[in-house]
Amino acid sequence: MAGEIWGVVDSSSARAEILRRIRAANGGAADGERASRQWNAIERNYRRAATRSREEILDLLEDRLRDYDANVVRVTAPDIALTVGKMLSERGKRKIVIPPGMEQTWLPEGFDFVVDEGASSAEMDGFEGVMTASTCAIALTGSVVLQGVAGQGRRAVSLIPDYHLCLVRVEDVVETVPEALDRLAATSTLPTTFFAGPSATADIEMTRIKGVHGPRFLDIILVERP
Known part of the structure; x- marks a missing residue:
């Protein structure tokens, strides 16, 4: 033949x-x-809805993110700017790139927040970190989802700087992947990034390397309603 x-x-x-x-x-x-x-x-017998309580879902997300080497804190909305300032100070970061449309009340004084206006990769690499909002987060996988919308920006903004500070509203945390995909269905044509913890990979000898595909350091602020 x-x-x-x-x-x-x-x-x-x-x-x-x-x-x-x-x-x-x-x-x-x-x-x-x-x-x-x-x-x-195709049989769709996999779980498509949450089975845990709201608090259990948030605890699971925190546990997964910390297991992936991310730092996670919970705050209420009035304390966002104070917490952002504290986390940036502890990291020794001052010059931070932010996407267009970032909520201004989240930005504390005393830091150099620069709105991304199409900076080149080399210019982006000159920032000490990036701060973004998020579309949703998935507790089971410990994943956070960003899209090309106001407050989250283009993909390069969250991938090139070495440090990422990301804010996630607790009402945007779901338990399962199908729940997240249902939420993303209406905006599925937008650039979308899933990440779980700081960037890390391993070679054939299982040597773990950080920062190959994105930031080496990640802080997550879970924002609760007052």
Whole structure:
């Protein structure tokens, strides 16, 4: 068969012939129709809704984030600016890039907050950190989700600086991945980033390296209603 396909026809014809045979082996259905049947036939028995209490969900998110080496604190809205200032001071950070649309009441005095206006990668690397809001967080995976919207900004803003301070409203914390995807359905065309803790990876010898794909240091502020 190999000689029949590869030894006689050119590569484009060979590809067409292979695809024809695959379709024939699958009953000859059109690609779109077959894909639709396969999609609808998938069993969706996985959990799609929360089973824990609200407090248990928040505790789980905190536990996962800390396990991933993130620092997590809970505050009420009136204390955000005070907490931001304290965390930045403890990290020794002063020059912080922020996305357009960041809530101004979250920004304490005494720091150099610079709004991103399309800074280059080299310029972005000159900042000591970045501060953003978030779209939602997933307790089971310890993940935080950012999108290209006001207060969260473009993807480069959260990936290039070495330090990230991220604010997550407790009402935006869900327990499961399906719950998060339901929330993201209306904005699924926007650039979206999922992260769980500071950036880290390991080579074949299991040497853990921080900062390869994003910030090495991560602080999370969970914002509760007063």
